[in-house]
Amino acid sequence: MFVYPGASLPQPPVTRDRILDTAEALFAERGFAGTAVRDIAAAVDLTAASLYNHFAGKEALYAAVLERGMRPLMDVLEDLSGHGHERTALDATLGRAMAHLARRPNVARLIYHEALTGAAHLVPLTRTWIQPILSGALGEMKREVGSPWAEEEHRRVVAMWVQLIAGYFAVAPLVGELLGEDPLAPATVDRQTEFLRKLARLITGAHPPDETKEETR
Amino acid sequence: MFVYPGASLPQPPVTRDRILDTAEALFAERGFAGTAVRDIAAAVDLTAASLYNHFAGKEALYAAVLERGMRPLMDVLEDLSGHGHERTALDATLGRAMAHLARRPNVARLIYHEALTGAAHLVPLTRTWIQPILSGALGEMKREVGSPWAEEEHRRVVAMWVQLIAGYFAVAPLVGELLGEDPLAPATVDRQTEFLRKLARLITGAHPPDETKEETR
Amino acid sequence: MFVYPGASLPQPPVTRDRILDTAEALFAERGFAGTAVRDIAAAVDLTAASLYNHFAGKEALYAAVLERGMRPLMDVLEDLSGHGHERTALDATLGRAMAHLARRPNVARLIYHEALTGAAHLVPLTRTWIQPILSGALGEMKREVGSPWAEEEHRRVVAMWVQLIAGYFAVAPLVGELLGEDPLAPATVDRQTEFLRKLARLITGAHPPDETKEETR
Amino acid sequence: MFVYPGASLPQPPVTRDRILDTAEALFAERGFAGTAVRDIAAAVDLTAASLYNHFAGKEALYAAVLERGMRPLMDVLEDLSGHGHERTALDATLGRAMAHLARRPNVARLIYHEALTGAAHLVPLTRTWIQPILSGALGEMKREVGSPWAEEEHRRVVAMWVQLIAGYFAVAPLVGELLGEDPLAPATVDRQTEFLRKLARLITGAHPPDETKEETR
DNA sequence: GATGAATGAGGATTCATTCAT
DNA sequence: AATGAATGAATCCTCATTCAT
Numbered sequence: 001m002f003v004y005p006g007a008s009l010p011q012p013p014v015t016r017d018r019i020l021d022t023a024e025a026l027f028a029e030r031g032f033a034g035t036a037v038r039d040i041a042a043a044v045d046l047t048a049a050s051l052y053n054h055f056a057g058k059e060a061l062y063a064a065v066l067e068r069g070m071r072p073l074m075d076v077l078e079d080l081s082g083h084g085h086e087r088t089a090l091d092a093t094l095g096r097a098m099a100h101l102a103r104r105p106n107v108a109r110l111i112y113h114e115a116l117t118g119a120a121h122l123v124p125l126t127r128t129w130i131q132p133i134l135s136g137a138l139g140e141m142k143r144e145v146g147s148p149w150a151e152e153e154h155r156r157v158v159a160m161w162v163q164l165i166a167g168y169f170a171v172a173p174l175v176g177e178l179l180g181e182d183p184l185a186p187a188t189v190d191r192q193t194e195f196l197r198k199l200a201r202l203i204t205g206a207h208p209p210d211e212t213k214e215e216t217r
Numbered sequence: 218m219f220v221y222p223g224a225s226l227p228q229p230p231v232t233r234d235r236i237l238d239t240a241e242a243l244f245a246e247r248g249f250a251g252t253a254v255r256d257i258a259a260a261v262d263l264t265a266a267s268l269y270n271h272f273a274g275k276e277a278l279y280a281a282v283l284e285r286g287m288r289p290l291m292d293v294l295e296d297l298s299g300h301g302h303e304r305t306a307l308d309a310t311l312g313r314a315m316a317h318l319a320r321r322p323n324v325a326r327l328i329y330h331e332a333l334t335g336a337a338h339l340v341p342l343t344r345t346w347i348q349p350i351l352s353g354a355l356g357e358m359k360r361e362v363g364s365p366w367a368e369e370e371h372r373r374v375v376a377m378w379v380q381l382i383a384g385y386f387a388v389a390p391l392v393g394e395l396l397g398e399d400p401l402a403p404a405t406v407d408r409q410t411e412f413l414r415k416l417a418r419l420i421t422g423a424h425p426p427d428e429t430k431e432e433t434r
Numbered sequence: 435m436f437v438y439p440g441a442s443l444p445q446p447p448v449t450r451d452r453i454l455d456t457a458e459a460l461f462a463e464r465g466f467a468g469t470a471v472r473d474i475a476a477a478v479d480l481t482a483a484s485l486y487n488h489f490a491g492k493e494a495l496y497a498a499v500l501e502r503g504m505r506p507l508m509d510v511l512e513d514l515s516g517h518g519h520e521r522t523a524l525d526a527t528l529g530r531a532m533a534h535l536a537r538r539p540n541v542a543r544l545i546y547h548e549a550l551t552g553a554a555h556l557v558p559l560t561r562t563w564i565q566p567i568l569s570g571a572l573g574e575m576k577r578e579v580g581s582p583w584a585e586e587e588h589r590r591v592v593a594m595w596v597q598l599i600a601g602y603f604a605v606a607p608l609v610g611e612l613l614g615e616d617p618l619a620p621a622t623v624d625r626q627t628e629f630l631r632k633l634a635r636l637i638t639g640a641h642p643p644d645e646t647k648e649e650t651r
Numbered sequence: 652m653f654v655y656p657g658a659s660l661p662q663p664p665v666t667r668d669r670i671l672d673t674a675e676a677l678f679a680e681r682g683f684a685g686t687a688v689r690d691i692a693a694a695v696d697l698t699a700a701s702l703y704n705h706f707a708g709k710e711a712l713y714a715a716v717l718e719r720g721m722r723p724l725m726d727v728l729e730d731l732s733g734h735g736h737e738r739t740a741l742d743a744t745l746g747r748a749m750a751h752l753a754r755r756p757n758v759a760r761l762i763y764h765e766a767l768t769g770a771a772h773l774v775p776l777t778r779t780w781i782q783p784i785l786s787g788a789l790g791e792m793k794r795e796v797g798s799p800w801a802e803e804e805h806r807r808v809v810a811m812w813v814q815l816i817a818g819y820f821a822v823a824p825l826v827g828e829l830l831g832e833d834p835l836a837p838a839t840v841d842r843q844t845e846f847l848r849k850l851a852r853l854i855t856g857a858h859p860p861d862e863t864k865e866e867t868r
Numbered sequence: 869g870a871t872g873a874a875t876g877a878g879g880a881t882t883c884a885t886t887c888a889t
Numbered sequence: 890a891a892t893g894a895a896t897g898a899a900t901c902c903t904c905a906t907t908c909a910t
Contacts, residue, residue, distance in 0.1 A: 015869080030334060034250030037905060048905075050870045058905065109333055115391035116329055117247060126394040134395060148419065156412045159395040163384045164377060171380070174332030177343040178351060178376040195373045202365065202419050232894080254880060265880080267895050275880065449890080464768060467685030471884060482884075484891045492884065543767055549825030550763055551681060560828040568829060582853065590846045593829040594815060597822070601814045608766035611777040612785060612810040629807045636799065636853050666873080688901060699901080701874050709901065874907085882900070889892085 016054045018044050024065045028106035031113045032062055066114075066121060069107035070129045076100045077133050090200050097165050098193045105169035105184060112170035134158055147204060157203070164196060233271050235261045241282045245323035248330045249279055283331075283338060286324035287346045293317045294350050307417050312410055314382050319406045322386035329387035351375055364421060374420070381416075385409060450488045452478050458499045462540035465547045466496055500548075500555060503541035504563045510534045511567050524634050531599050532627045539603035539618060546604035568592055581638060591637070598633075602626060667705050669695045675716045679757035682764045683713055717765075717772060720758035721780045727751045728784050741851050748816050749844045756820035756835060763821035785809055798855060808854070815847060 022043045026035045037058050038048040055061040076096050101108050114122040134155075141147065141154045149157055168175055168183065175183045182188060239260045243252045254275050255265040272278040293313050318325050331339040351372075358364065358371045366374055385392055385400065392400045399405060456477045460469045471492050472482045489495040510530050535542050548556040568589075575581065575588045583591055602609055602617065609617045616622060673694045677686045688709050692702040706712040727747050752759050765773040785806075792798065792805045800808055819826055819834065826834045833839060 031248050031250060033248060034334070036903080038903085046869095047871055049872075049907080052906070053869055111391070112329070112333055112388060115388035116326055116333065117251065118390035122390055123394070126391065130394065148415070152408075153412055153415075155396050156409065159385075159392050160381060160416070162391070162395060163380050163388070167380045167384050167388075168376075171329060171332035171384075173335035173339055174328070174343065174379070175376050177340065177347065178379060179372050191369075192373065195370055198365070198370075199377070199420070203416070253878080255878085263894095264896050266882080266897075269881070270894050465682050465684060467682060468768070470882080472882085481892050483886080483893075486885070487890055545825070546763070546767055546822060549822035550760055550767065551685065552824035556824055557828070560825065564828065582849075586842075587846055587849075589830050590843065593819075593826050594850070596825070596829060597814050597818045598811060601818050601822075602810075605763060605766035605814070605818075607769035607773055608762070608777065608813070609810050611774070611781065612813060613806050625803075626807065629804055632799075632804075633811070633854070637850070687899080689899085697873095698875055700876080700903080703902070704873055871908105871910085873909095875904105876906095877904085879903075880901090883896105883898085885897095886895085887892105888894095 015044070015046075019046075019051060019054055019061070020065055020068055023061050024069060024106045024110070027062060027065055027113070028109035031117070032058075032119070037061075063121070066110060066125065069104065069110060070125070072104070073100060073107050074129050074133065078136075090204070091197055094165070094196055094200065095193055098168075098189060098196070101165065101169045102184060102186070102189045105172060108166040108169040109172075111166060130162075144204075164199075168192060232261070232263075236263070236268060236271055236278070237282055237285055240278050241286060241323045241327070244279060244282055245326035245330070248334075249275075249336070254278075280338070283327060283342065286321065286327060287342070290317060290321070290324050291346050291350065295353075307421070308414055311382070311413055311417065315385075315406060315410045315413070318382065318386045319401060319403070322389060322401060325383040325386040326389075328383060347379075361421075381413060449478070449480075453480070453485060453488055453495070454499055454502055457495050458503060458540045458544070461496060461499055462543035462547070465551070466492075466553070471495075497555070500544060500559065503538065503544060504559070507531075507534060507538070507541050508563050508567065512570075524638070525631055528599070528630055528634065529627055532602075532623060532630070535599065535603045536618060536620070536623045539606060542600040542603035543606075545600060564596075578638075598630060666695070666697075670697070670702060670705055670712070671716055671719055674712050675720060675757045675761070678713060678716055679760035679764070682768075683709075683770070688712075714772070717761060717776065720755065720761060721776070724751060724755070724758050725780050725784065729787075741855070742848055745816070745847055745851065746844055749819075749840060749847070752816065752820045753835060753837070753840045756823060759817040759820040760823075762817060781813075795855075815850075819843060 019040065023035075023040045026040055026043070029035075037051060040061070041048045041051045044051075051061070055064060077093065111125070113119075114125060137158050138154050141149070141157065142151060172183045179188070183192070236257065240252075240257045243257055243260070246252075254268060257278070258265045258268040261268075268278075272281060294310065328342070330336075331342060354375050355371050358366070358374065359368060389400045396405070400409070453474065457469075457474045460474055460477070463469075471485060474495070475482045475485045478485075485495070489498060511527065545559070547553075548559060571592050572588050575583070575591065576585060606617045613622070617626070670691065674686075674691045677691055677694070680686075688702060689699040691712070692699045695702075702712075706715060728744065762776070764770075765776060788809050789805050792800070792808065793802060823834045830839070834843070
C-alpha cells in the first residue's frame, strides 16, 4: 500500500496489538484460568492497570484474542466450500491450513483450550466460525462420487480433519514427544503435510498423484 | 454394624478414592489452574483443610489423579505390542480403547490439558506411559507387509491414532458441535468406533471385511 | 538413690519427658509462636493428636517446659542468698550458674524469649522465680562493705549479672559472631566464666585473689 | 492544596514509612513468626492486600525494617572507631548509644529476636553492620594502656557492652521487673547511663571524674 | 494513556485442637 | 496411649478490578 510521505498513519493501536499478541501467546500456553492479567501486562511492559485502558477486562481481552485469531484462519479455510474435496483442492487447502497454523499455532491451542473446558466461548465460537465452514464441506462431500464414506459419516470425516490439523498444532508438545522431533519446525510441518495428503488420498479413494496419471491414461 | 465373617472389606480408603474421583472430574473439566482445592473438597463434603489429611497438596493430588488414571488405560493398550496392527488385533484394540475411554474420558482430557500447556507433568507422563506403548506399536508396524506407510511415517501413524482416539474424548465438546450429537452417548461411541475401524482398513491397505473375501478369491 | 535390684522403676513418663525435651529445644530456638505442635510431635515420632494425651495444649506444654527448666536453675542460684557477693561465694555461684546454663542453655533462651515479647508468662515467671533470688542478693549486697555501689544501684548490678550470664547463653548466636568462637564450647564457657570473675573483682572493689593477700597484709 | 513555592515536600512515601514504623513495632514485640501481615496492615488502616503494593512479602518487609533500623544505630556507634575507649569518648558514645536506643528500642529488640532464633538474618546482619564497628573498637582497645584486659579478652569486653546496652532495651520487660521501674522512662535511662559510665570507669581502670582531677593534679 | 495505590474475593496451605476408634 | 480424620480459624499471598492523578 502506498503511503504519502509524511502522512501519519493511524498506527496508534500499536499497544493494543502488542497486548493482543502477548495475551494470545499466554492464553494459548496457560489457558484462561492459568493466565494472570498482570503477567500479560508485564510482558508488554505495562501495569495491569494500564491494560484496562485498552480492554474492558480479562474476559474482553480473551474474546478479542479469539476473534482476532479466528478470522484469518477462517479465511484460509473458506474456499474449501468452493472446491470441496476434489483432489487438488483438498491438497491445496490442507497445505494452506497447515502453513497458516504453523505460523499461528496459538489459535489452534486456544480452540482446544475452549474445547477441553467446554467453556462459555466454545459454542459461539463454533456456531459463528466453524459451522459455516462445516456446512460447505459437508455439501461438497455429498456431491462427491466414489467416496467410501456414507453420508452419515461425513461429519465424522470433518471432525477427523479438524483433529488431525488443529490438533497437531494444539497438542504440539505431545506430538513432539511421539514424533521425536519438534512439530513446529518447518521441515517437520512439511512432512506432516505430506503425510496428511497421503492420508487424504487413501481416505477419499483417490489414487496417489503419480499413479493417477497412469490411471487416467 | 454386622459384617459377615470373612467378608472383610478393606474399604477404609473410601474418602481418598472419592477425593480422587472428584479431583479427576474437576481437573479434567477445568484444568489444573482452574480448579480450586476448596471446590474439590466441597464436592466430597469436606473442608479444604481435611483434604490435606489425604494429600500433601494440590500438586500431589494432581499427580495421584494422573497416575491412577494412566495405569488402566495403559493396561488396555498394552497388548497392542503383542499383536500389532494386524486386522483383527487392531480392531480389538481400537474397540477396547474406545470402550475404556468412553467410560473414563477424563483421562484423555487430563492428557490433553497437559499436552496443551506443555506442563511439567507431560514429559514424565509420556516417557513413563506412552513411550513404551509407542515402541511396541512401532515394532509391529515395521514387521507388517503391504503397508502403504514408509518407516519414517510410522510415528506419524501412531500420533494420528492418539489424536483420533484420545482426542475424540478429550475435546468432546468440540466434537459434539461438529457431529451434532453427544459424543459420549454409547451409540455415538459405537458409530465412531466403527468409523475408526473403517479408517484403519483404508489406511493399512487392507480391504473391508466383506470385500476381503472376494478379493482373496 | 538406691533401687532394689529388679525393682521396676516408675519410668512410664518417658514419653512425657521426651516431649518436654524436644519442646524445650524447639521453643528455645523458634519461640512460642514459631513452633508448631506438629513439629514437636514429629520430632518425638508422635502425631500431634497423641501429644494431647500428655499435655492439655500448646500453652500447657509451654508452661510445663518453663516450669521444668526454671526449677533447677533456681536451685543453683538459691544459695546466693546464703552467701551473697562475698568473693569466694560469688566466684562459686558464678561458676555454678555458668556450668548449669552451659548444659541447659535453652532455659536462658526461653527466659529471653519471654522477656523480648513481654508475653503473659514473664510476670509470673519473674514473680515466682526471679524475685526471691533477687531479694536475697539485694540483702547480701546491702550488708557488704567497701562496695562502690550505692544502694540505689544494687538492682542495676543484679540486672547486669542477669544480662551477662543468662544473656550470654540466650543470644549465643550473636555472642558467637562477636567472639569468633562457639560460645557453648566448654573451653569458651570456661574462659567466659573467668572473664566474669575478673569483672566481678573489678566491680566489687575487691582485688584479685593473689593480690588480696598482699593487700590485707 | 496550596503549597509554598520551594517548599516541595517529597513526602509521598508516607504510607511506606508508616508501614515500616508499624511493622518495626510489631516485629519487635512479637517476633517475625508471631506477627501477622494482616495485623501490620490493619494498624496502618490498610488491607493486607494493599500492603503488598509496597513490599514484596513478609520477608521483604522484615528485611526493610531491619535495614532501616540498623543504619542510624550504626551511625551512632561509628565514631567509636575514631576515639576508642578513652574516657570521655567512651562516656560520649555510651550516652549517645543509650539515647538513641531509648528513642528506638525496637532495633535492639529486633536484633535480639534474630540472635535468639539464630535466624537467617543474623549472620548478614552482624557481618554487615556489627563486625565493622567491632573491628574499630578492638583496634582502639589494643592501643590503650593501663587496661586490665588481656588482648584475648577484648572481644569479651565488646560482647559485654553489647549485652549491657542493647540487651537493656531488648529485654526491657525483664529489666523492668528486676529494676522495679519502667526501664524506658527518661529518668531511668539516665540513671542506667550513669551506672554504665561508672561501670566503664571501674572496668577500664580509670578513675571517676571527680577523683580524676585530684589524680591528675 | 499510564500508573501507584487500594481492595474484596479467593486460593493454597498451616495450625491447634477434637474425637471416635 | 496412639492415631487417622475432620475442622474452624488463620496465614501468606494472588488476582482482577477500580480510581484518582
